[in-house]
Amino acid sequence: MYAPRLIFYPADIENCVDNYQPLQTTLAEIGLIETNPQQDIFLVGDGFLELLTFMGCAPDIHLSPQDGDNYCYIKFNQIHPQPICAGHVQSFSPNCSACKHKLTHWRETENWQQGSSLLTCPACQHSKPLQQFRWRKEAAYTRCSFYIANIHPHEALPADKLMDALHNSSGFKWAYAYANDLDTL
Ligand SMILES: [Zn+2]
Incomplete structure (x- = not known):
């Protein structure tokens, strides 16, 4: 199973959030996510396209389930006591x-x-x-992470506004990585 996604995680492996609530509040404020999750899944908010820069001339991005399968949504992974692989690009x-x-x-x-x-x-x-x-942005070992589903490797870059918001909300810097392996978390 191929699960392309863009993963966000603390830049320093020693850092981890206690829970995702403050981050979720921040990400809703800047419009990356909608406020109410459905079964652990957040739909994209109205600031989504300003917080990511898509590469290529005509990316095929679906923003809601009404657009068909393979739409972008945001999911927060379980917090682990020790760093685990949150995803990787299969060819890397x-x-x-x-x-x-x-x-x-x-x-x-x-x-x-x-x-x-x-x-x-x-x-x-x-x-x-x-x-x-x-891992050159093609794998992430971390205790906590969240991802945007259905972003293919190197298809989009997060804007500074998004990375700064993560930093300000948590008190530490965040990094990102692409993955397209099976999401087993
Ligand atoms: Zn060697």
Whole structure:
């Protein structure tokens, strides 16, 4: 199953919200989301198109269920005690920080969903936790996150206004990453 999405998560892996209520209030105020969720899903608000910049000349963006399947909505993931993989781009592989070898088999790491799981480079035997790799916006290891569904990898960029609002609401900086793997959270 292919689940394209744009994930937002704290830039520093040590940071995490206690709950999503303050963020949800802020995101409703700036118009990213509607106020009332339906079964954990928030429909996009009236500021949505100002808070994202879509690349390409004619993106096929659906903003509500009435527009058909594959519409954009916002979902907040469960908060975990330890960093887990909130999603990744299936074709992406990180490089070994020691020898630059492309670690194409990283998903075969035992418990790869857990950020503390060790990935060992087959070329130089250098080993470190998955959460410490540079994922270049194509995977996110984090304790808390939310995502906008049906944004394809690199199809849209969040505006500064959105990233600043997340920072001001939570007290720490946020990052974003694309994913198109199965949403298993
Ligand atoms: Zn290596």
